[in-house]
Amino acid sequence: MEQTNPFTLINQAVMSYGLDFQSLEVEPVSLTTYGKHGDLHYKILIDGHPYSIRLLPKKRYIESSLPQSTSDILTLQLRYTDYLRTQGIPFMERVKPANEAFFTTITDPVGLHWTCCLFHWMDGHHVTANTIHTAARMGTLARQLHDVSLHQHDICFPYIDHTIVYQRWLGDLQRLLVSRMPESARNSLQEYLNLAQYHLDTAKYHQSPSFQPVISTDLNSLNILWNQNQQIIGIVDHEHIGATDRVQDLAWLIKWYARTEGIGSHDVSGRLAKTLLAHYNSPTVLVSQDDPRLAALLWLSGCFNLHFIERTKQLAFDAENNPVGYDQFQLHLQTYRARGEQLSVLLRN
Template identity: 40%
Template sequence: MDEFQLLKSALKPYHLNPSTLMIEKKLQSNSWHGDLHFKVCVDNKSYSARFIGNKRYETDVFISVSDAVLAEQIRFCNFLFDAGIPFMKHVPTVNGELFTTIMFGNEEWRFVLFEWIQGNHLTYGTESIARNFGAFARRLHDVSSRFQSNVFPQVPHSKGHQTFYTMLCAHAASSTFSPSTTHFLQSYLSEIELHIDRVKTGSHEFIVQSDLNPLNILWNQKEEITGVVDFESITYTDRVEGLAWLVKWYSRTQGVASHEMSPVLAKTVWDGYRADELLSPREYERLRSLLWLTGCLNWNFTSKTIELIKNNEDALLNEHITKYVRRGKILSSLLCL
């Protein structure tokens, strides 16, 4: 694929001078959704240029980014930007289109353009970062609560957790492991069932949220947030479910790839968010189980576990589950201060 020619073709509806195009960086080259993402410079200005495919995941457990969903995600980006949230500034075509569709070879792509935001990724946690992010997340959630959509489905994360659990049970039922490994796997499945039961609720406070993990947040040297750069994960979530992910991500002390977490940082995120103003004791208990589920029943765990079961990897499955049991204990202790 000639990526330079692809970009030149995609930029035509924006009336930017293609002769000035420079590709400064290719981003997320190993992403699992297959998008093509570039930092480009055109007419001496930097942009985030993204090509989104129609078939982004091998599994249907994730939201499908249809044209209607993509348009609604961009509408939400503009809503946040207009409300003073430092989200990427969307660039429409000269005809006012939110995105364009381009054929290149035998592939069809949706193309979206944003102005580039400068800043640094801070993936390690400090009390200052945790407090500032907690306050920012509360502000973003409060703004988001005013956005109404008839496009995004209001589906709680617990539905996804139940789907993962059902998948694991189906594969576990046909496994032929040793008695000790079978017992270990069933014990883990029982703990999953316990947490799923604890997070059930008859009432959800649905708000719209993007993926606010540290790789999508930009900071300046004063540890102030200068930008949010993710948009393709935008959909409805329950506020408590969204807060669980944020507490997990911003309590890490050693970076995004580490699972070393601090109860002090978790409490600081909680205080910065002013969660005591919103969460009842029942919702606090939900949050603790949701924290466990974010780290111990996500797609990474589910897909790897199924792979090990299919391949009858007895020793590796023991090792895999042991790692997640250890992680679950850490997550369960985060809000015990």
């Protein structure tokens, strides 16, 4: 598919904001470029001042199991970032278009439609190998984010139940069992899916007193900025703000901030997990480290996420054309079974 020159696209997007500027530069090293959902993220300089520009394709998530991003949801998300800033949460500050809208839309020269979001740039660095200090800070921030959401009654997001997507993915992988894979590979996959179903059934149990809807955002390690004094100075991702519940959100946070060796590692620390929960002050909202729903969602977040699903499908497809590839398929399942065992013991005393 023909693509528009990035500078042309960015120039058109900035102009849609009605800004009066003399110079526009695109930083040679952007924070990110092409996101996995087709998003484009760039650091730009407008008259020498740094900004973050985010361009979202109109049909974002159209072929994904993830929730679609609509104009109405995006408006709520950007309104909510304004609210967070009034509550002392260091979210990146959006630039308001000339017409006081929350974002702009453009059509590029090749006919593709884009939604444009412009923010003031925030300087800082990412921490991906966590320590007691970073786990504690994230626990405190998560509690603050959850609590301030309870006082916001004007912005209502549809509740997102992650188990619905997990169940759909489980059905997708079950269809692989009728393929031509050898019996040993089929048995290994069936065992893994049985384990996933067990955790899914536990995660669906919402009668726990710790179930409480909140509004959250994606606090993974690449969306948090730290300064040189190891203080959190910014949150930089608005696209996943939505209604969830405390336990679902804490499961994802523990998966991220119990990591000791960086994003690419499966090494996790129970001490970090318990530190995050302690600084979240979880007993005051009845979120216990012994809550079986929390443990089940933690396993699912690490061992049945989108990356695992896509990788499993790809390895099964490749192995059909080259049966030797089933060894790699088996190794993939073994790796994630081992990861699941590590995650399952994180919260135990």
